[in-house]
Amino acid sequence: MKTRRVKVLALSALATFTMLSCALPEPVSNLFATPTPTSTPTPIPSPTPEFITPDQDLAAILASAPDGATLPLGPGTFHLSQSLLINASLTLIGRGPGQTRIVSSASEEVLRFSGSGMLTVRGIAFEYSGSSQASILVFDRGTADITDIELSGAIHDEGLAHAALVVEGSASVDLQVSRIYDSPEATGIVARDNATLIVENCVIDNVGLGIAVIDRAEATIVTNEVRETLIGFLAAGEASAVLRDNIFAEGELLGIFFDDETSGSVTGNQVSGSSIGIMVSGASSPTIVDNEVFGCTNSIAVADTASPTIGDNNLHDNDSNQVEPFTP
Numbered sequence: 402m403k404t405r406r407v408k409v410l411a412l413s414a415l416a417t418f419t420m421l422s423c424a425l426p427e428p429v430s431n432l433f434a435t436p437t438p439t440s441t442p443t444p445i446p447s448p449t450p451e452f453i454t455p456d457q458d459l460a461a462i463l464a465s466a467p468d469g470a471t472l473p474l475g476p477g478t479f480h481l482s483q484s485l486l487i488n489a490s491l492t493l494i495g496r497g498p499g500q501t502r503i504v505s506s507a508s509e510e511v512l513r514f515s516g517s518g519m520l521t522v523r524g525i526a527f528e529y530s531g532s533s534q535a536s537i538l539v540f541d542r543g544t545a546d547i548t549d550i551e552l553s554g555a556i557h558d559e560g561l562a563h564a565a566l567v568v569e570g571s572a573s574v575d576l577q578v579s580r581i582y583d584s585p586e587a588t589g590i591v592a593r594d595n596a597t598l599i600v601e602n603c604v605i606d607n608v609g610l611g612i613a614v615i616d617r618a619e620a621t622i623v624t625n626e627v628r629e630t631l632i633g634f635l636a637a638g639e640a641s642a643v644l645r646d647n648i649f650a651e652g653e654l655l656g657i658f659f660d661d662e663t664s665g666s667v668t669g670n671q672v673s674g675s676s677i678g679i680m681v682s683g684a685s686s687p688t689i690v691d692n693e694v695f696g697c698t699n700s701i702a703v704a705d706t707a708s709p710t711i712g713d714n715n716l717h718d719n720d721s722n723q724v725e726p727f728t729p
Contacts, residue, residue, distance in 0.1 A: 476500040487520060493520075493525060527552050548576075557609075565584050565587060568596040576598075623645045636663040639663065645669050647670045662684045667689045667690075668691050669691050672697065679694060
């Protein structure tokens with residue numbers, strides 16, 4: 402009898418507990434439920450900056466950038482004391498030369514590209530702020546596509562060692578819609594060795610020598626304005642150059658100068674305000690046709706054993722409107 406009574410009491414207690422559990426409010430009943438495992442929430446990544454800012458280490462970012470990377474530079478001035486050395490194929494895009502500036506006091510050059518690929522540059526102003534002899538952009542290998550930039554402040558020594566833009570070695574550079582200025586003690590652009598240069602729709606003003614193409618370099622110079630120089634354009638060595646539809650104004654000594662064993666063509670250019678508008682000397686042999694030369698002391702001068710092909714040109718309002726031999 403006692404055993405049967407214990408069983409009845411146990412069954413009764415179990416039934417009562419089950420009813421209480423089902424009747425309890427939700428929060429209380431959950432105390433008796435088996436806990437449901439919870440998953441760890443996935444962290445939300447921090448937003449990637451839209452552009453590189455002046456307070457970041459630009460040199461380190463460029464040095465570690467992978468081949469083919471596009472690096473947007475934000476507005477502001479990036480102050481540097483060391484040269485930017487680039488070997489990878491990169492694209493640097495600023496907000497425009499009026500907003501994105503790189504100002505450097507580094508010796509020798511502000512930026513040097515030595516890669517075998519391509520460097521693309523858009524919308525950046527580069528300025529050299531030091532006091533020693535230095536270039537701004539130097540390319541000694543690979544190719545470069547440059548548009549909408551400004552270069553200022555270069556300082557050079559004798560012999561065209563430095564310039565605002567230096568294209569040397571086997572490099573090939575295409576410069577479009579840009580300005581080089583305020584480097585009165587330097588050359589705006591020099592192409593040397595076996596380099597290839599294209600300059601189109603650019604303005605070069607207030608520099609010592611506008612554009613120099615020397616050694617065995619080749620250049621195509623089209624629809625540019627070169628103003629306030631000592632010499633607007635120089636070809637020397639065995640260089641070859643095509644000058645077409647440019648304006649060379651206020652070149653104190655010479656507007657266009659072909660020397661040594663250079664060759665090429667000078668067509669459709671306007672030359673004014675120089676001691677000699679177009680000078681051909683050494684053993685050079687350019688073709689000179691359909692140019693306008695005015696406001697110069699001598700319009701076209703030929704010296705040494707030079708043998709230019711001179712066609713119809715509009716020579717007017719010069720002290721001499723003739724093609725004349727030049728005697729130092």
